[in-house]
Amino acid sequence: MGNLSKNFSRHEFECRCCGRAEINPRLVDALQQLRDLAGQPVRISSGYRCPEHNRAVGGATRSQHLLGNAADIVVRGLTPVELYRLAEEVEAFRNGGIGLYPDKGFIHVDVRDARARWGQLDGTNPQDSGFGRPSGRPEGVRARDGEHQIRNAGGSAGKNRRK
Numbered sequence: 691m692g693n694l695s696k697n698f699s700r701h702e703f704e705c706r707c708c709g710r711a712e713i714n715p716r717l718v719d720a721l722q723q724l725r726d727l728a729g730q731p732v733r734i735s736s737g738y739r740c741p742e743h744n745r746a747v748g749g750a751t752r753s754q755h756l757l758g759n760a761a762d763i764v765v766r767g768l769t770p771v772e773l774y775r776l777a778e779e780v781e782a783f784r785n786g787g788i789g790l791y792p793d794k795g796f797i798h799v800d801v802r803d804a805r806a807r808w809g810q811l812d813g814t815n816p817q818d819s820g821f822g823r824p825s826g827r828p829e830g831v832r833a834r835d836g837e838h839q840i841r842n843a844g845g846s847a848g849k850n851r852r853k
């Protein structure tokens with residue numbers, strides 16, 4: 691049992707360097723929805739980051755992690771692409787940010803008030819692996835969106851199908 695939701699506790703979101711935490715309740719709600727969809731524990735590898743820690747890990751200057759809006763997550767038994775697809779099923783993530791890091795084995799999710807997608811898509815473009823839904827297509831990287839400043843490795847960024 692968690693102390694923030696059924697499965698999540700505050701300590702999972704705390705900054706890894708200092709234990710401080712800002713936690714947007716919408717993030718907890720969305721992660722709980724994802725956890726229920728997955729039917730498996732969602733491990734948070736990075737939640738809130740204080741400015742010092744964010745710099746230390748090379749996070750984006752205006753990272754959503756600094757606001758308590760973001761988490762980097764792993765679910766055992768799911769590939770990052772599968773987890774990315776599942777995150778698209780959660781409304782707050784679908785309308786927020788999702789980043790794909792297949793070679794690092796995790797995805798980033800956040801509950802910002804705008805849609806943002808980015809990722810390393812080498813050969814693992816979700817749309818090419820049976821995504822089905824157009825909204826599942828990661829859009830081109832804009833440096834401000836990329837939490838780790840990683841450039842889009844594939845795909846054309848031309849189409850915007852959010853409407």
Ligand SMILES: [Zn+2]
Binds near residue numbers: 705
């Ligand atoms: Zn810290």
